[in-house]
Amino acid sequence: RKEVEQDPxxxxxxxxxxxxxxxxxxxxxxxxxxxxxxxxxxxxKLLMSVYSSGNEDxxxxxxxxxxxQYISLLIRDSKLSDSAxxxxxxxxxxxxxxxxxxxxxxxxLP
Amino acid sequence: xxxxHQWPATLVQPVGSPLSLECTVEGTSNPNLYWYRQxxxxxxxxxxxxxxxxxxxxxxxxxxxxxxxxxRQFILSSKKLLLSDSGFYLxxxxxxxxxQFFGPGTRLTVL
Numbered sequence: 001r002k003e004v005e006q007d008p009x010x011x012x013x014x015x016x017x018x019x020x021x022x023x024x025x026x027x028x029x030x031x032x033x034x035x036x037x038x039x040x041x042x043x044x045k046l047l048m049s050v051y052s053s054g055n056e057d058x059x060x061x062x063x064x065x066x067x068x069q070y071i072s073l074l075i076r077d078s079k080l081s082d083s084a085x086x087x088x089x090x091x092x093x094x095x096x097x098x099x100x101x102x103x104x105x106x107x108x109l110p
Numbered sequence: 111x112x113x114x115h116q117w118p119a120t121l122v123q124p125v126g127s128p129l130s131l132e133c134t135v136e137g138t139s140n141p142n143l144y145w146y147r148q149x150x151x152x153x154x155x156x157x158x159x160x161x162x163x164x165x166x167x168x169x170x171x172x173x174x175x176x177x178x179x180x181x182r183q184f185i186l187s188s189k190k191l192l193l194s195d196s197g198f199y200l201x202x203x204x205x206x207x208x209x210q211f212f213g214p215g216t217r218l219t220v221l
Contacts, residue, residue, distance in 0.1 A: 034209060038177040043200055043212040044154070075149075095142055095161050097169065098202075098210055 003027060003084040006088050006101035014109050017078045021104050022089030023071040028110045033064050037084040038103065044087055047073075078108045112137035116201050116213035123220055127173075129188040131216050133201030136182065141203040143184040144210060145176055148198040160184060196220045 006023045025033075033050040036046050048055065050062040050071055061074040071088055088101035111135045123129060135141050145157040156169045158176035166176050173192050177185045184201055196219050202210040 032208075041217075043215050044201040048155065049209060059149075072112050095159045095167065096157055096204065096208075096210075097144070097156050098146075098154075099156070 002102075003099045004088055004090050004101040007088075007104050008102075009104035010107060011104060012107045012109060013078055014076055015080060017108075018074065018076050019078055020075075021073045021106075023073075023090070023101055024071050025088075025090045025099075026073070026093050027090065027099075028069060030090045030092045031096065032068075033071050034089040034091070034098075035060075035062055035071075036087040036089055036100075038087055039084050044100075047086070067105060075106075078106075080108050080110060082106060083108045103109055112202060112205075112211070114211060114213040116216055118216060119214065120217045121219070123191050123218065125193055125220055126214045129186070129191050129195070129218070131143045131186040131199055131201075131218075133186075133213055134182055134185040138182070138203065138205055140181060141205055142143070142210075143178060144202040144204075145184065146200045146202065146212075148152075148200065150197065154200065158186070166217055171194050189221045194218050 004025050017051045035047040036044040038044040038046045048057050048062045052064050054063045059076045079088045085103040087103045090099050115134050118125040129144045146154045148154045160166050160178045174188050199216045201213040
């Protein structure tokens with residue numbers, strides 16, 4: 001079983017759509033949780049941290065359920081510029097090493 | 111503000127040749143530093159991390175080594191490259207075990 005599992009995708013959605021990504025993790029001792037986005041042939045960039053209380057940043061909403069070991073990301077009113085691969089990331093260990101999901105590719109269509 | 115640099119951006123090397131990739135961070139002190147590799151079509155894998163000068167931890171057995179000669183410098187090396195070393199190498203830093211921020215990466219092709 002992979003440590004961090006994501007929807008395989010790809011997701012192809014029209015502009016303005018709402019899209020949801022799900023992720024589960026296996027290490028119950030994981031300490032922090034993030035969503036990163038990665039554009040083609042570029043480095044991952046932090047999109048947002050994920051907290052148990054849920055957090056929102058503009059059109060993006062992230063949720064964490066520690067009991068179910070489940071993380072989600074909701075994107076509302078999708079823009080063409082949202083097209084990217086979204087990485088679910090979990091940190092654990094003494095140096096907060098990151099474990100990445102394999103990513104879900106999103107394409108927003110005009 | 112903090113900035114992370116990596117070089118070179120791209121590299122093509124023959125099998126059996128040595129490797130040295132460099133990463134430097136500006137605007138912070140005593141960061142945690144990390145090396146990741148992303149093979150073609152695959153996820154990111156943590157290779158090494160360092161919590162201080164001269165302190166290196168390896169996550170997976172491999173053909174590579176890492177060193178941290180200065181507080182904000184992290185070097186990835188190999189004495190003899192293998193074909194399987196090809197990939198996208200990313201350096202990252204974090205402060206106080208918070209979010210990690212990635213450099214622009216080095217795309218290595220071993221022929």
